[in-house]
Amino acid sequence: MADTFVAGRPPEPPGPPEHRGDAAWAGAPEAQGAYNEQDEPPPMPGPMGLRDTSGVQVRLGSRRRARQGGARRRGGRRGGLVAAGALVLAGLVTVGLVLTRGSGDGGTTTPGPVAGAGGPDVPLPRAGKAIEVGTADGARYRIAAVSSGVAGGLVTTFQSPPSGTSFAYVEYLLTNPTNQKVLLDFPGDVFVKRTLVAPDAQGRCMPQAGVPEDMCTPPTKSRVVRRLAGGEPIPGEGGDTYLPPGSTYLVRATVDVPVRREITGKDMGLYVWKQLNMADQLAKEAPFPP
Missing domain, CATH: 1.20.5 (Single alpha-helices involved in coiled-coils or other helix-helix interfaces)
Incomplete structure (x- = not known):
């Protein structure tokens, strides 16, 4: 077997082979790849591998x-x-x-109607001596009779009154004399001579204590004719309406039964009699102007 030698180096006598491990290959270029593959640790598993x-x-x-x-x-x-x-x-x-709120002529806004606000006051009509009534919850009202009359064309329970009859009414001033709003109520009722009520409707005409015995009050319907002073009605909850402080309205109270057409103011009267307003007192009259 021939001796092993490396070119470029003088021959040396053979001796025992020196164990150099993998380092013997590390200097050889052709063995660099294999050396690196052997020494390089395997990739570490996980995100940092x-x-x-x-x-x-x-x-x-x-x-x-x-x-x-x-x-x-x-x-x-x-x-x-x-x-x-x-x-x-x-x-x-x-x-x-x-921009929307400020748009318009002159760049100003136009406010909507304000509850309780009203236009210019008008002169109050001539009325009789006013009476003042109240309720248990503190509401106060002042009423004063203005005039009376008949309204033949008014539609009531009797769609067409018998010949020679009509429906009597009384107009009066309703005022809120307080500094706070009060519920719009109609304390006044019309009383008429019983003999002037149509015979088939006399059973619906009731007498009241404090009123002359020959007079009675039939069912009455009341409505506001117009505002005279103060603000407009104030809407409330549940359909209620309130009178602004210091306001005065003209109210018409019309009986709901036919009466003889020749009835006059002397045959009628405006009284407050309901227990809500009078408690245990007698009916109180609001007289017509003299």
Whole structure:
């Protein structure tokens, strides 16, 4: 067997082979690859491991974090854009509302009607001596009779009154004398001579204590004719209506049964008799003007 030698080095006598381990191959270029493959530890599993991709080492954990960071930045930018857009839209809506409210001739606003507000007062008609009544809850009313008459064309329970009859009415002033609103109520009722009521309707005409015995009060319907002083009626809850403080209205109270057409003011009267207003007192008359 021939002796082993390396070119470029003087021959040496053979001796016992020296064990140099893998280091003996480390200096040989043709063995560098194999040496590196042997010494390089295997890739560590997990996000921080290394991976050979076409000769380029890629740190997977860094790429993943980069992607996540980019997504967060994009999400932050999108959130910022959405918030900015919402602010811009809110600003446009506010500007639009301001322009809408301020639009019009001269740039001024036109207020809507205010409850309790009224137009110019008108002269009060001539009336009789006023009487004042109240309720248990503190509401106060002042009424004063103005005039009486008959209204043949008024539609009531009797759609067409018998020949020679009509429907009597009394007009009076209804005033709220207090400094606070009060419920719109009609304390006054019309009393007529019983003998002047149509025979088939006399059973609906009731006497009351404090009123002359020959007079009775039939069912009566009352309504506001017009405002004379103070504000307009104030709407309330449940369909209620209130009188503004210091206001005066002209009210017409019309009986709901036919009476003889020749009835006059001497045959009628305006009284307050309901227990709500009078408690246990007798009916009180609001006289016509002399």
